[in-house]
Amino acid sequence: MNTTTVLDLIAAREAAASAARDELLQQQAKLAAKVAAIDAELADLATTRQTLTKILEDEVTASEPAVISEPYQQILAVFTPDRGGLRAKDVCRVLGIGTEPKDTEGIRAKLKRLVNRQILTESQPGLFTLNPERT
Numbered sequence: 001m002n003t004t005t006v007l008d009l010i011a012a013r014e015a016a017a018s019a020a021r022d023e024l025l026q027q028q029a030k031l032a033a034k035v036a037a038i039d040a041e042l043a044d045l046a047t048t049r050q051t052l053t054k055i056l057e058d059e060v061t062a063s064e065p066a067v068i069s070e071p072y073q074q075i076l077a078v079f080t081p082d083r084g085g086l087r088a089k090d091v092c093r094v095l096g097i098g099t100e101p102k103d104t105e106g107i108r109a110k111l112k113r114l115v116n117r118q119i120l121t122e123s124q125p126g127l128f129t130l131n132p133e134r135t
Helices: 003-061 070-078 088-095 101-116
Strands: 120-124 127-130
Touching: 070 088, 070 101, 088 101, 101 120, 101 127
Parallel strands: none
Antiparallel strands: 120 127
């Protein structure tokens, strides 16, 4: 084997190694960008978790848990101490929304949440009234 052939083989091997290195560096840069994006998302999620945990802890330990959202305020406005029990469909009618199952199920879920927060009671299945201890 002559020297030129050996040098050509070394040059070819060097070019292949350099190309492979460049490709790996590109992949490394792409992976580093993906890792950075995931790290940012994880940091955002951790902050969100901490914020929500703090809000929920404050809400649960408050003497009078707040019902802030407008839909819940509208639902609570339907209930008065002297009014008898209401069903989800009754609340839908008073609020002037539809009484289709999709409407009543949404209201029923909110009513159940208010029961869980001890703002309403469910004296019979599906029959909701204000919690007498809170009036």
